[in-house]
Every structure is written in structure tokens, then in C-alpha cells.
Amino acid sequence: MVREQYTTATEGTHIERPENPYVYKIGIYGWRKRCLYLFVLLLLIILVVNLALTIWILKVMWFSPAGMGHLRVTKDGLRLEGESEFLFPLYAKEIHSRVDSSLLLQSTQNVTVNARNSEGEVTGRLKVGPKMVEVQSQQFQINSNDGKPLFTVDEKEVVVGTDKLRVTGPEGALFEHSVETPLVRADPFQDLRLESPTRRLSMDAPRGVHLQAHAGKIEVLSQMDILFHSSDGMLVLDAETVCLPKLAQGTWGPSGSSQSLYEICACPDGKLYLSVAGVGTTCQEHSHICL
Secondary structure (H helix, E strand, O other), X not given: OOOOOOOOOOOOOOOOOOOXXXXXXXXXXXXXHHHHHHHXXXXXXHHHHHHHHHHHHXXXXXXXXXXXXXXXXXXXXXXXXXXXXXXXXXOOOOOOOOOOOOOOOOOOOOEEEXXXXXXXXXXXXXXXXXXXXXXXXXXXXEEOOOOOEEEEEEOOOEEEOOOOOOOOOXXXXXXXXXXXXXXXXXXXXXXXXXXXXXXXXXOOOOXXXXXXXXXXXXXXXXXXXXXXXXXXXXXXXXXXXXXXXXXXXXXOOOOOOOOOOEEEEEOOOOOEEEEEOOOOOOOHHHHHXXX
């Protein structure tokens, strides 16, 4: 830089300034100037490339004032059109499809839906896997369109709220413990079978058990004993014909060889046997069968 010297003098006095032999030029010259221009040109090129990439990204991602691509921002939330893939967890208060289409959740492994409380703990979980659908919750309930409970499961009981429970499996229904129901009925033209292969089958009711077959027969089979017990009442066999084909018979009496009438006798242990009918009872004559 040029250092200027200031000299004070009285008015009217002319003083000649000495010429300074050293003159310095202000600015950037030479290779520094060329490097500066090159750097400015490089920044301009980078700015143009960045602007072009930004415009290209906005064009490809379909950015608009309403949203991005198939994602639209509405007053009710976010609206997503078409199929979308989420690489990380999705947190939402409500997810529903359009009126004219269904909602599809698809994954190559499993689909898991979690419900958390205010502390972040999982209170309910629905997991759909390739082999099993698992629900973890204190209660699982399925309701109808009008809000009526159709199926409810908790730790204590399972409630089916429909008017009719239909089991269509060829092997029927298997119950490991007791079953309480007001009516058990088979489909029309189908047989109803109540079976216990290795244990006993018991039917209890405080006001009686009613067995009815409108167009067939009722058959009771057992490997051991069949017991009909009434705590306060009597056992009534009301039919036109009661057949006991394998009932033991007593010996014929001396005067009843031509008769074909029998009477049913009972042993003290409840065993029944036939005895030829006479003018009076003949059970005492053939009581040796009870021994």
C-alpha cells in the first residue's frame, strides 16, 4: 500500500511534493486471479448441478403442494394411493381403506400389530405368521355389524353368542372337559353320535334329560354297564314294544310248557331275567339266576 504523507503549510505557500519512486497496484493479478476465476466457475457449476438434481428429485418423487407421490395430505390425515412398502415400524391411530376397496397387509415373514399403553408396554398383539395366527390379549371378541358379541374368549370361559353353533368336521367336535348346552342336534338326515372311546359318557340335568329321534332310532352302546338313575322319580319306558333280546331266561315250569308269556324278574343287584308267566309270580322259582 502507498503511505501518504500530509504536510501542513501556511496559505499562499507552494510546496512541491517529491515523486515517490515506489508505486503499488491494488488488486489480484497473475495466477491468483486465474485460480479465483476457476474456483468461482467451479462453484457455479456445482450450483447448477445441485439445482438440476433438486428439480429431478422433485419431479421423480411427485412433490406437490398436496403431498408427495401417492401420498396426499388431507384435513383428515394422510391418504395413500396404490401399494406401498414400509421398511420400519408404522405408528398410526387409525388405518382404513377406501370405500370401494379392501385393506391388504402383506409381508414375506409375518404381520404384527401391537397396542401399547402410555408407558410403552405392549397390552395387545395380533401376529399373523405363515403357519399360525396368534393373539395375545386379556380378551378376544368378535362382534357382528350391529355390535352383538358373536365369539368371546378370556382366561375363564369361551362364549359363542350365535343362535346355532355348527361343526362341519367329519370327526365332529372333541371336548376334553364338560360341555354345558341346552340342545345338541345333528343336521337333517344325519346321525347324532355322543361318544367317549376310553372313559364314560355322562348326561346330567336338574329337570331331566330328553332324548328324541323323529325319524330313526336311539341306540346306546357300552363296553361295560349302562346306568339309568333318577334321584327323585321313576324310569319310564313308554313304547308299543320293549325288546330285551339277550335277557336271560329261567327254566320252564311243569305246567307252562305251552305258554309263550313271560314276566320280567329283578335280582337284588338290579339284574333282570325272564320267567315263564303263571297264575302267580314265578320269579322265586327261578331266583337261582341271581346267584
